[in-house]
Amino acid sequence: MSRYTRILKISLLAGAVYFLCVALAHLGQTKIPGLYIYFDQPSLAYQDSLIATLALGWSAFFFTAFTSPERNRGLIAAILISGAVAILGLCSINSRPDLHPIGGEASRRIYWLETAFLFLYWLWLLAFHTLAGWRRPDSVPE
Numbered sequence: 001m002s003r004y005t006r007i008l009k010i011s012l013l014a015g016a017v018y019f020l021c022v023a024l025a026h027l028g029q030t031k032i033p034g035l036y037i038y039f040d041q042p043s044l045a046y047q048d049s050l051i052a053t054l055a056l057g058w059s060a061f062f063f064t065a066f067t068s069p070e071r072n073r074g075l076i077a078a079i080l081i082s083g084a085v086a087i088l089g090l091c092s093i094n095s096r097p098d099l100h101p102i103g104g105e106a107s108r109r110i111y112w113l114e115t116a117f118l119f120l121y122w123l124w125l126l127a128f129h130t131l132a133g134w135r136r137p138d139s140v141p142e
Helices: 003-027 045-067 073-095 105-131
Strands: none
Touching: 003 045, 003 073, 003 105, 045 073, 073 105
16 A cells, blocks of 8 residues: 555545534534534524534445455545535535624634635645546455
């Protein structure tokens, strides 16, 4: 396994743990910045349950990709594509004039900071996915 693949593998595990923490925070309705992007916005129990379920799914995808990045390159590509769409969605929400953070513009800056960290993580995954190289599935050693 190349150095880049090892870094990618650890990074995917970090993503699995992060999304598991997001799921647990939403299940427990514990509004922790970083685990709740919109930590100072009111939310309903069904919204938190839905987000927890989806975050648990993301955690499972990241964990599956972590188990064998060489064999799960298509899954990693899907994670990158859906991650890009999610980040664009967060940018769209952050930009909405009808979003009124309880903490005012200071909270909005935190939303952007959280989104920026997710974007940097996404770039990190993209870089190491690319650096690990593209191989045909039949060329991956057993």
